[in-house]
Amino acid sequence: MTPPLIDVHVLAKLRLAHAFYNTSIMLLFLYHGWLGFRIRRVRRAKAPLPFPVMRLHRKAGPILAAMGVLGFFIGFTLVMLHTGKILEYPPHLFTGLAIVILLVTTLLVSRRIKGPDSPYRTPHFILGCAILCLYVVEVFLGIGVLF
Numbered sequence: 001m002t003p004p005l006i007d008v009h010v011l012a013k014l015r016l017a018h019a020f021y022n023t024s025i026m027l028l029f030l031y032h033g034w035l036g037f038r039i040r041r042v043r044r045a046k047a048p049l050p051f052p053v054m055r056l057h058r059k060a061g062p063i064l065a066a067m068g069v070l071g072f073f074i075g076f077t078l079v080m081l082h083t084g085k086i087l088e089y090p091p092h093l094f095t096g097l098a099i100v101i102l103l104v105t106t107l108l109v110s111r112r113i114k115g116p117d118s119p120y121r122t123p124h125f126i127l128g129c130a131i132l133c134l135y136v137v138e139v140f141l142g143i144g145v146l147f
Contacts, residue, residue, distance in 0.1 A: 006081055014078055019142055022071040025064070026135040032057065032064055033132050040125060043116065061110060065103040072096045092141040095134055102131045 006014075035057045042050055075096060079088050087093065106127040112120045 011078070011082055015082075015146060018071070018075050018078055019146055021074070022142065023139055025067050025071050026139055028060075028064055029068070029132060029135055032060055033128055035060075036125070036128055040121070043121075062107060065107045068103050069100050072100045089141075089145050092138065092145050095138045095141055099131060099134050099138060102127055102134065106131065 035053055039050065039054055039057060042048075076086075076093075079093075080086070082088075106124060109120050109124045109127060112118070113124060
């Protein structure tokens with residue numbers, strides 16, 4: 001094993017900060033998903049649309065996606081500083097990478113949603129559900145990495 005490039009105590013604190021940050025992002029995504037589900041349910045019921053909720057969902061989505069990608073690269077950097085090996089924690093790495101790919105894909109799909117009957121709404125919903133599921137798995141994998 002290569003010696004860490006930074007102090008072990010500092011690294012331990014940074015790892016905990018990474019865990020707290022990404023857990024916070026996961027919780028924000030759960031809230032974001034709940035907003036999206038609320039919008040979807042109202043839209044399918046042909047009820048009046050909740051425009052403030054829609055505005056929040058549209059504005060927060062790209063920001064949360066960027067924050068999720070940032071969390072991945074922070075974790076990647078911490079592993080490289082600690083061990084120097086990319087594949088030190090393969091399940092955690094590949095789950096995080098899958099989340100990043102899904103975040104970018106969801107963002108690109110959401111940009112194509114135009115009008116009330118857009119065919120991109122269902123793929124956006126499915127990708128969002130996949131992101132939420134993978135985030136839960138990622139947090140549990142991350143707990144295994146910490147301890």
